[in-house]
Amino acid sequence: MAWIYLFVASVFEIAWTFSLRFMDVSELKKVQWRAAFNHxxxxxxxxxxxxxxxxxxxxxxxxxxxxxxxxxxxxLAVWMGTALIGVKLAEMIFLKAPFEWQQFFFMGLILVGIVGLKKMA
Structure with a gap:
């Protein structure tokens, strides 16, 4: 069950990263809270x-x-590696970020490390 929790934590980390990307604190300061519930x-x-x-x-x-x-x-290693790969894949799929084949090679190395760490734990 702990590995499922770790995967869920990685998914939350990916979503958290993108919430940071789209957050604009200067615009947040300008929100009229009384009008927010009408529009x-x-x-x-x-x-x-x-x-x-x-x-x-x-x-x-x-x-x-x-x-x-x-x-x-x-x-920590599995959580961060999974989140890094997830962020890269989400950028490519949803934000149409460019990719290079070398990136897939190195993401594959991260996956090999994750699998190795999981088998040792």
Whole structure:
């Protein structure tokens, strides 16, 4: 179950990273909170900030559950490697970021390391 928690924590980390990308603190300061409940437009500004909080808390919660059964160094390496690969894949799929074949090679090396660490734990 700890490995599932670690995977869920990685998914939350990926979502948290993209909430940071789309968050604009200067625009958040300008939101008229009384009018926010009458119109949908402020929620496009508030949404990434809310995601930042929710995804960050979810990430910490599930990562802490995973670390109760997985050694900290292994959990951290797998969590970060999975999140890095997830962020890169999400950028390529959803944001149409360019990619190079060398990136796939090195992401494959990260995956090999993750599998190796999982087998040793």
């Amino acid at each position: 949908w437009s402020p929620w496009a500004i508030v949404g990434p900030f809310a995601g930042y909080i929710v995804f960050g808390l979810g990430n910490i919660y599930f990562f802490s559950l995973a670390m109760k059964e997985i050694p900290a160094s292994t959990a």
